[in-house]
Amino acid sequence: MLKRKMVAAILTFVLSVLVFTLFLPLDSFFSDAVNRKGDFSEDLLAYSFYFSLGLFLYGFPISILIEKITRKLPEGRRSFAFFYMFSLDFFLSFSCGFSLFTP
Numbered sequence: 001m002l003k004r005k006m007v008a009a010i011l012t013f014v015l016s017v018l019v020f021t022l023f024l025p026l027d028s029f030f031s032d033a034v035n036r037k038g039d040f041s042e043d044l045l046a047y048s049f050y051f052s053l054g055l056f057l058y059g060f061p062i063s064i065l066i067e068k069i070t071r072k073l074p075e076g077r078r079s080f081a082f083f084y085m086f087s088l089d090f091f092l093s094f095s096c097g098f099s100l101f102t103p
Contacts, residue, residue, distance in 0.1 A: 009060050017047045062088055
């Protein structure tokens with residue numbers, strides 16, 4: 001279980017960082033796209049930092065926790081796992097969003 005989840009997390013990390021770096025450069029968010037030297041490596045490093053935090057500090061432990069909770073369920077395992085993941089994501093996004101943006 002742990003090996004399969006780690007391989008999936010690493011594969012997701014590599015693919016998402018490459019796709020976001022190639023098709024969505026960071027400077028396009030803030031101004032007109034400008035070609036600079038070293039722009040690809042800076043974007044790769046920035047995306048790597050944020051994706052690694054999200055995947056390995058939140059997604060991987062939550063996935064293991066949900067796997068351990070739903071292991072005891074004989075039927076409807078996927079639907080319960082989906083419900084748990086959705087509710088944890090919903091709670092985290094709203095709790096962090098309100099705590100960051102409220103005065």
